[in-house]
Structures are given as C-alpha cells and as structure tokens.
Amino acid sequence: MLQIGKLKKHRKLLLMINFVKKHYLIILPIVFIVLIAQMDKYDQLTTSGTFGAAIRLAIPICLAGLGGMFSERTGIVNIGLEGMMIMGTWFGAWAAWLYGPWYGIVAGILGGALFGLIHAVGTVTFQVDHIVSGVAINILAAGVARFLNVVAYADQPTQSSTQSPRIDGDVGDFSLPYLSGGADTPSFFGYLQDLNYPFISDIAGLLLGATSNLSYISIFALSLIPVAAWVLWSTPFGLQMRSVGELPTGSESLGVNVYLMKYIGVMISGGFAGLAGAYLVLESSGIYREGQTAGRGFIGLASLIFGNYRPFGIFMGSGLFGYADALQLRSDDAVHGLLILISLILFIFAIKQLIEKKYINSSLSIALSIGFLVWFLNSETVPSEFVYFTPHLTTLIVLSSASQKLRMPQKLGHPYRKGELN
Amino acid sequence: MKLSLKLTTLLAPVFAIIVAFSLSTIMLYLIGEDPIETFKIMYDYGKTGKSIVSILNRSVPLYISAVAVAVGFKMGLFNIGVESQYLMGALLSAALGAAVALPSFLHITLIIFVAVISSAFWAAIAGYLKVKKGVHEVISTIMLNYIGTGIIAYLLANIFFEKVELSTTAPQTDLLPETARIPSLNAFLGIEDLPNLHGFIIGAVFIGILYYWIVWKTSLGFDLRATGSSPMAAKFSGANPARLTILAMMISGAFAGLVGIAPLTGYFFKYTTDFPSGLGFAGITVALLGRNHPVGMALGAILLSFLERSAQILDLKDVPKEIEKIMQAVIVLTVVVAYEVVKRYVTNRQIKEASKVIADD
Numbered sequence: 001m002l003q004i005g006k007l008k009k010h011r012k013l014l015l016m017i018n019f020v021k022k023h024y025l026i027i028l029p030i031v032f033i034v035l036i037a038q039m040d041k042y043d044q045l046t047t048s049g050t051f052g053a054a055i056r057l058a059i060p061i062c063l064a065g066l067g068g069m070f071s072e073r074t075g076i077v078n079i080g081l082e083g084m085m086i087m088g089t090w091f092g093a094w095a096a097w098l099y100g101p102w103y104g105i106v107a108g109i110l111g112g113a114l115f116g117l118i119h120a121v122g123t124v125t126f127q128v129d130h131i132v133s134g135v136a137i138n139i140l141a142a143g144v145a146r147f148l149n150v151v152a153y154a155d156q157p158t159q160s161s162t163q164s165p166r167i168d169g170d171v172g173d174f175s176l177p178y179l180s181g182g183a184d185t186p187s188f189f190g191y192l193q194d195l196n197y198p199f200i201s202d203i204a205g206l207l208l209g210a211t212s213n214l215s216y217i218s219i220f221a222l223s224l225i226p227v228a229a230w231v232l233w234s235t236p237f238g239l240q241m242r243s244v245g246e247l248p249t250g251s252e253s254l255g256v257n258v259y260l261m262k263y264i265g266v267m268i269s270g271g272f273a274g275l276a277g278a279y280l281v282l283e284s285s286g287i288y289r290e291g292q293t294a295g296r297g298f299i300g301l302a303s304l305i306f307g308n309y310r311p312f313g314i315f316m317g318s319g320l321f322g323y324a325d326a327l328q329l330r331s332d333d334a335v336h337g338l339l340i341l342i343s344l345i346l347f348i349f350a351i352k353q354l355i356e357k358k359y360i361n362s363s364l365s366i367a368l369s370i371g372f373l374v375w376f377l378n379s380e381t382v383p384s385e386f387v388y389f390t391p392h393l394t395t396l397i398v399l400s401s402a403s404q405k406l407r408m409p410q411k412l413g414h415p416y417r418k419g420e421l422n
Numbered sequence: 423m424k425l426s427l428k429l430t431t432l433l434a435p436v437f438a439i440i441v442a443f444s445l446s447t448i449m450l451y452l453i454g455e456d457p458i459e460t461f462k463i464m465y466d467y468g469k470t471g472k473s474i475v476s477i478l479n480r481s482v483p484l485y486i487s488a489v490a491v492a493v494g495f496k497m498g499l500f501n502i503g504v505e506s507q508y509l510m511g512a513l514l515s516a517a518l519g520a521a522v523a524l525p526s527f528l529h530i531t532l533i534i535f536v537a538v539i540s541s542a543f544w545a546a547i548a549g550y551l552k553v554k555k556g557v558h559e560v561i562s563t564i565m566l567n568y569i570g571t572g573i574i575a576y577l578l579a580n581i582f583f584e585k586v587e588l589s590t591t592a593p594q595t596d597l598l599p600e601t602a603r604i605p606s607l608n609a610f611l612g613i614e615d616l617p618n619l620h621g622f623i624i625g626a627v628f629i630g631i632l633y634y635w636i637v638w639k640t641s642l643g644f645d646l647r648a649t650g651s652s653p654m655a656a657k658f659s660g661a662n663p664a665r666l667t668i669l670a671m672m673i674s675g676a677f678a679g680l681v682g683i684a685p686l687t688g689y690f691f692k693y694t695t696d697f698p699s700g701l702g703f704a705g706i707t708v709a710l711l712g713r714n715h716p717v718g719m720a721l722g723a724i725l726l727s728f729l730e731r732s733a734q735i736l737d738l739k740d741v742p743k744e745i746e747k748i749m750q751a752v753i754v755l756t757v758v759v760a761y762e763v764v765k766r767y768v769t770n771r772q773i774k775e776a777s778k779v780i781a782d783d
Contacts, residue, residue, distance in 0.1 A: 126759045146744045389568045396551070
C-alpha cells in the first residue's frame with residue numbers, strides 16, 4: 001500500500017518517464033540536435049532558414065505521400081508516384097511557362113492524374129501486378145517527359161532535351177504579422193532567435209521558418225493536408241474509399257462501386273503527385289530539369305509507410321525527410337554535425353541492447369558508434385558526395401526502425417474482380 | 423492444344439509492338455513528321471553491318487541486367503537496385519583489375535569474381551533489411567541506388583583517382599592491362615571492316631544457361647519459384663522465406679555484377695564518370711518484355727538495342743530521336759497488360775477444356 005501511495009505521489013513523474021521511455025527514439029535525437037546546434041559551427045541545424053527550407057522541401061514529399069495514401073487506401077499500391085510526379089514537373093513547367101504559375105499547378109495536377117488513370121486501367125481493369133504497372137509507369141513517364149520536352153521547346157533559343165526555359169514561379173508570399181515580421185511589422189520569433197538562448201531560440205527558429213515567407217502555393221499545398229484528413233476520416237466518400245481497401249467484397253455488397261472507387265483513388269493519387277511535381281518546379285528550381293524529382297516520389301511513399309497511412313503521420317514523416325534534405329542543401333557543416341548525432345544514437349542503442357543482453361549486437365553498435373565519433377573528430381566536413389544522399393539514407397534508417405508496427409490496408413496489392421470471393 | 427496455348431502467349435509481345443508502333447506513328451504525325459519515312463530510315467540504318475555489331479554489343483549487358491532482375495521477379499522480389507549494384511561491382515573490379523598483374527585467364531577471372539561478390543553484397547543489404555526490418559525491397563533498393571551512386575562518386579574521385587592540380591581530367595581508374603581484356607570475336611569469326619564484336623557475348627549465352635539451370639533445374643530454384651507463386655504453400659513445403667529472400671537478392675546482385683564486365687573488359691578498360699549507366703533500369707524493361715524467360719529476354723534485349731541504335735540516325739534527319747524512348751515505354755506498358763489478358767484467356771480456355779472433359783466422362 002505504501003508503495004502505491006508513493007507511486008501516486010510521483011504519478012506525474014512516472015507518466016513523464018513512461019512517455020520518454022516510449023518515445024525516446026524521437027525525443028533523444030531532438031534533444032541532441034538542439035545541443036549540437038549550440039556549437040557555432042553547427043548552428044545551421046536549427047535556424048529559421050533551415051526550417052523554412054525544410055518545409056519547402058517537405059511539401060512535395062508530403063503531397064506525394066498523401067497521393068500514395070489515396071491510392072493505397074483503396075488497395076492499389078502506387079510505385080508509379082515518381083512517374084506521376086515527373087509528369088507534374090513537366091506539365092507544370094510547360095503551362096507555367098506559357099500562361100503563369102497557377103496554370104502550371106493545374107496542368108501539373110492534370111498531368112499526374114492522367115498517369116494515375118493509366119495506372120488504374122492497368123491495375124484495376126486489367127489486374128496487372130501493381131508494382132509491375134507502377135514500374136512501367138515510371139519508365140513511361142521518363143520517356144514521355146523527354147520526348148515532350150524536345151518537341152515543346154524546339155524553337156526556343158535555349159533548347160535542350162533535358163531542361164525547360166526559366167519560369168517565373170513567383171506568386172507572392174506571406175508572413176504572419178507581428179510574430180514573423182509580415183507586412184513590415186516587427187518579428188517576435190526573429191527577436192527570440194537572435195537572442196541565442198538554448199532551446200528557446202531553436203524553437204523560435206522553427207516557428208519563424210514555418211510562418212514566414214510562405215508562398216501562396218505553399219499555403220495552398222499545406223492546406224490540403226487537413227482537407228485530405230477530413231475527406232478520408234469524416235466523409236462518406238472517405239469511408240467508402242477505406243472500405244474498398246479493407247474489404248472490397250463487403251463494400252460491393254453494400255452498393256459501393258469498387259472499381260469506380262479504385263479509379264478515383266488512383267487518379268486523386270496521381271493528381272497529388274502531379275501537384276508535388278509542379279510545386280518542385282515552381283517553388284524550388286524555377287525550371288524543369290530531367291531527374292529533378294530525384295526519388296522524391298519514392299521518399300513520399302516511404303513517408304506514407306512511416307506515417308502509417310494517415311495524413312498527419314505522412315506530414316510528420318515528410319517533415320523529417322524534408323529536414324534531412326534541407327540540411328543537405330543548405331550546409332555541409334550541419335551534416336557534419338549529424339555524425340556526432342549518429343554516434344550518440346548508436347551509443348544509446350548499444351546500451352539498450354546491453355540491457356536486453358544482446359551482447360553481439362551491442363558490441364557492434366558500440367564499434368559503429370566509436371567509428372562515427374572518430375570520423376567526426378578527424379574531419380572538418382562530410383564529403384559532398386555523401387551529403388547528397390542524406391535524405392535517402394535517412395529514409396532507409398527511419399524505415400528500418402519504424403516499419404514493423406504498421407497496419408496497412410487489409411487488401412493492399414490484391415487484385416479484385418467483381419463477383420469473385422477474395 | 424497445349425502448343426496453341428503457348429503460341430497465344432507469343433501474341434502479347436507482338437501486340438505490344440504493334441501498339442507501340444501505332445502510337446509512335448500518331449505522335450510522329452502530330453509533330454509533323456512522315457511516320458513511314460521515319461521508320462524506314464530507322465530500319466535501313468539499323469540493318470547495316472556496323473549497326474548489327476553495335477546492337478549485339480549493346481544487348482549483352484542489357485540481357486545480363488534483365489537476368490539479374492528476373493531472378494528477383496521469379497521469387498516475387500523487385501530488385502530495382504541493379505543499377506547501383508552493377509556500377510559498384512564495375513568500379514571495384516576496375517580498380518582492383520588495374521592494380522594487379524596476373525596471367526590473362528586468372529586476371530579476367532579475378533575481375534569477374536570481384537564484380538560478382540561486391541554487387542552481391544550490395545544487393546544483400548536490401549534482402550537483409552526486408553527480412554530483419556520489414557522494409558519493402560522496392561524502396562530500399564531505390565534508396566540504395568542513390569546512396570550507392572554517392573559512394574561510387576566518392577570512391578572514384580578520392581580513393582581510386584589521384585587528382586593532379588590544374589588538370590581537367592575527369593575522375594577515372596587506371597587503364598586495365600592487356601591481360602585483363604577480353605578479346606573481340608572478329609578474328610575468330612573472320613569478320614573484317616567492322617567494329618569489334620565483343621567476346622563476352624559468349625559469356626552472356628552462358629549466363630542465360632546458368633540462369634535457366636538455377637531457376638528451373640535446382641531445388642533452390644524450385645523453392646524460389648514456389649515462393650514467388652505461393653509464399654504460404656512454399657513455406658509449408660519447407661522453404662525458409664527469410665533465407666531465400668536474402669539468397670535471391672544476392673544471386674540477383676551477383677548477376678548484376680556481371681553487367682559491367684562487357685563494357686569494362688571490352689571497350690572501356692577503366693571506370694570513369696561516363697561509364698554506361700541506366701542499364702539496370704533498362705534491364706527491368708527487358709525482363710518484363712521477355713517474361714523472365716531466358717530466350718524471351720534475349721529477344722527483348724536485342725529489340726531494345728535495335729531501337730536505341732536505329733534511333734541515333736534520326737538526329738541527322740531532324741526528327742526527335744526521343745520518339746524511341748516513348749516506343750520503349752509503350753511497349754513495356756502494353757506488354758504487361760497484354761500478358762495479363764492472354765493469361766486470363768488461357769486460364770479460361772483451360773477451365774472450359776477441363777469442364778468439357780469432365781462432362782464427356
């Protein structure tokens with residue numbers, strides 16, 4: 001009894017410890033990052049500039065992930081996201097070049113949706129293996145984009161088979177007044193950031209990055225996340241969509257048109273991926289360039305898996321990948337700071353494995369941890385070739401530590417034929 | 423009956439090629455070119471002696487890459503990572519091959535061995551992640567492609583290449599000595615006045631046979647195919663899916679390691695930044711086209727090489743040669759659909775036949 005009383009006294013503390021125990025894989029890296037960022041050389045880890053870039057880089061990944069969600073919730077695996085995104089970049093650039101950025105957005109969505117339609121014809125009507133069809137879509141998209149690019153800009157002076165002319169993607173941007181210095185008001189977060197207090201300034205940097213200089217296209221894209229969540233969880237349409245991925249025969253018996261739902265799901269998916277592509281062109285580069293999607297469609301798919309097929313999970317996942325991408329783009333020094341982070345995390349793994357009596361794994365982790373520490377101490381920067389794949393490596397590491405506790409739609413990847421029991 | 427059903431399967435690629443040609447005809451027409459004239463130019467250029475040698479040389483690595491992909495496909499594994507696997511093998515074997523002096527046979531064997539081993543291990547990472555961490559191999563192999571590309575670029579520029587200040591030479595490994603080069607077949611076949619027909623073409627034939635033997639004639643291959651068509655049944659028959667997954671990835675990677683051998687020992691003799699890339703992705707196309715069949719993939723590789731080669735002439739005629747990329751892609755997409763349709767047709771026919779037999783009894 002005494003002990004229980006004691007426990008109750010410390011309930012809050014225990015809750016906190018439990019919380020930390022459960023989420024230590026998220027909390028510890030954040031704490032470490034903030035600590036490392038206190039060093040001058042690595043302060044790029046938490047500045048508003050980095051976070052701003054992270055958001056801009058996370059948006060296309062998030063859009064692709066949301067696209068994947070609409071397809072996979074109806075049971076269709078969509079490896080073709082990358083190809084649909086390529087279509088978004090090309091059509092987005094082309095229409096933006098001809099008419100203006102917003103037309104680019106619309107064209108990108110339509111281009112992606114068109115390829116979504118092709119994927120749907122393949123997987124739903126002809127029941128081709130979903131991954132085979134997706135891979136074929138990616139090959140087709142690369143070929144089509146190359147061909148169209150040559151044909152469409154044939155009489156331009158800067159004609160090239162792999163690039164478009166430069167595009168003016170400026171649609172104006174927005175910062176929160178008073179908090180982030182919008183409309184010539186003072187910037188409260190900026191003030192906090194400049195104070196250089198640990199934690200407070202880092203969080204202010206995050207908030208400032210998230211709320212300043214956001215283009216209207218970004219705001220449009222971000223607003224799609226709650227919309228997608230609302231459609232998926234709170235509308236009859238969303239319920240039907242989810243039921244089709246879970247139990248198509250049951251849905252059919254209740255009058256849901258399964259084929260139609262799958263078609264719509266995959267086309268919405270393509271539309272989102274196309275938007276992601278158009279966003280990439282208009283916001284990041286201002287030009288269509290072959291290969292500029294650089295696997296982001298696949299990273300979007302990874303964020304879908306990481307986010308457990310839920311909109312806000314996808315947002316969190318893409319935020320992580322966007323952050324890795326931002327570090328890669330903005331500062332080689334900051335990536336160097338990640339070495340010590342990896343070393344610390346491996347060290348914690350080693351302790352955890354030691355407690356679990358997995359001695360071999362533990363000593364392996366220790367060895368790796370020391371290896372990264374030595375690398376960190378003996379170098380000034382990470383080679384630029386390694387910096388380039390930071391987001392891809394992050395994707396692999398995150399997926400390998402996260403993908404076991406997931407629940408995917410029951411009938412994901414299964415072919416469905418009307419009138420057949422499955 | 424059985425033969426006619428098999429022949430129906432052949433309709434699929436024929437149908438796909440017809441669709442691809444019709445679509446490209448429409449596209450050429452839309453951009454204001456004469457389709458018939460274009461195809462005729464391509465055909466005429468593609469059938470010259472020079473072109474035929476070039477087509478055969480191209481199709482060798484393409485075919486091997488397809489075999490690598492097909493090993494995975496047979497088990498329901500999608501190895502999209504052949505690209506970085508073969509480049510990794512090519513770089514390491516090029517670097518080592520240039521550093522040692524050995525008698526010719528040993529030297530070539532060593533190069534092949536190093537390429538196969540390093541590619542197999544690079545591929546094994548994806549198998550390991552799938553088995554132990556549940557990461558789908560499509561995503562892991564794609565991410566490993568990017569990571570591999572970065573590592574290769576780093577190794578090439580910093581480890582295997584000595585930068586000379588103010589020199590503009592692109593990073594490259596040292597040239598392979600004579601003993602490490604596989605001779606061309608021209609002297610042997612008595613061909614003169616033509617570019618070199620690379621000797622590794624014989625190796626490609628052996629690789630095709632080896633692939634056939636492993637997948638259809640060994641118990642390991644049986645387990646692979648069984649797992650591919652019904653994982654559950656295979657598991658109950660005693661196959662170990664985890665072990666098989668890693669093994670299949672490694673075999674696939676080992677074949678991938680052979681992709682770079684022909685270019686390396688045949689005409690490049692070193693690894694540079696412009697070493698042929700993209701063969702891994704093209705291999706997926708060929709594997710899909712040839713339905714993972716050793717002969718089918720050979721035909722597919724030759725067809726794609728023919729398209730690629732004959733499209734080269736279009737630039738001179740002011741027709742965008744990228745039309746060939748569309749043809750390739752359309753062929754892939756229609757062929758997978760067509761195979762599915764044919765498969766369904768064949769199954770229906772078999773069911774009907776069977777029920778007829780039962781009814782007659």
